Amino acid sequence: MNIKSLLIGSAAALAVVSGAQAADAVVAAEPEPMEYVRVCDAYGTGFFYIPGTETCLKIGGQIRYEKRVSKVEGFNSVYDNHGRIRLDFDARNDSEWGTVYSWVRLQGDQTNNSSADLKWYYYFGIGGLEFGNWDSQWAKFFGWGGFTDDGGVYTSDWDFPDSRQYVSYTAEFGSVKAYISLDNDADEFTAPEDHDYNGVAGHKGHKYMPDVTAGVSSTFGDWQVAAGVAYDESEESVAVKGLVAGNFGMFGVRLMGLYADDSENIYFNYDGFSALLGLQAKVTETVSVAADVQWWDNDDWRVVGDVNWEVANGFSILVEGIYADRYNVETKQGMLRFQRSF
8 A cells, every 4th residue: 555545545534534523513403393373263254363372363454534524504614634544453262251352443543634643442351241441332232323334323422532431241141132331431521510529610420430321132033122221420311222123135224212311411412312214225245325314303303325335355435425404503514435444
């Protein structure tokens, strides 16, 4: 064996040993199992499981732009542009006490070129027990008002503030359900001659007694019958509400009766009776028309009509008009809305 052969053999052996050591030094980690987002179909469409939990989450919202015009008798017409952004978060999971749920809405509204007015709403609960700061049960238990976007005058308790804190309990017995709700009345104001607990004119609801509402509803196939009563503690006033609603074919109908014994009642600002009739027709798969007609027993009346076109999945155009003759003043309003929902 000559020196050249010895050198070549030594180099080859060294390369083999070095390669083996290098291979031993690099250990490839096992790939982590990938956890895909799973669809949750227990609570309807759009829900998915939050990875690593049994909680189902749904995220939705809307973006809208509106052109509005309003004409009050004796005044010039007012033209406004209105925009809105909403984000909704709905989380739910099962428990031995019933469904644990929570809903949060973040909303920004802008009129003309002003800064956006940011608001937030919520409700959460377990089973039939619910805590919230949104539309009261007096509104949503009855399905709000009529069929139009305006919906008619069917409650006054979101005028100030535009949402209410409440604690409610709803029980279901097959096709019958009933609720009772305790509503915070701390934002109701005194009349100028009254005073609050500090002896200063202002809030009159800072008392231990909340406002109280209760209602019962029953369904019969495609029809619903409901009734409710509300007590405004600050005004010591009672309001009642009744509803008959149903669908037949392409048509829908809602008939609501409302009564209050005080025009300052937070649930219905009127001393007397009012009737609201809502009608809706599904003209095509994408176009629907609706009208809400309301009458008060002092012969005031109001009519709202609209046409909604679902241009595409998640995009719609709404045209709505309102005519009212209330308190001997005629009011005309119109709106054109473009909306993206998801």
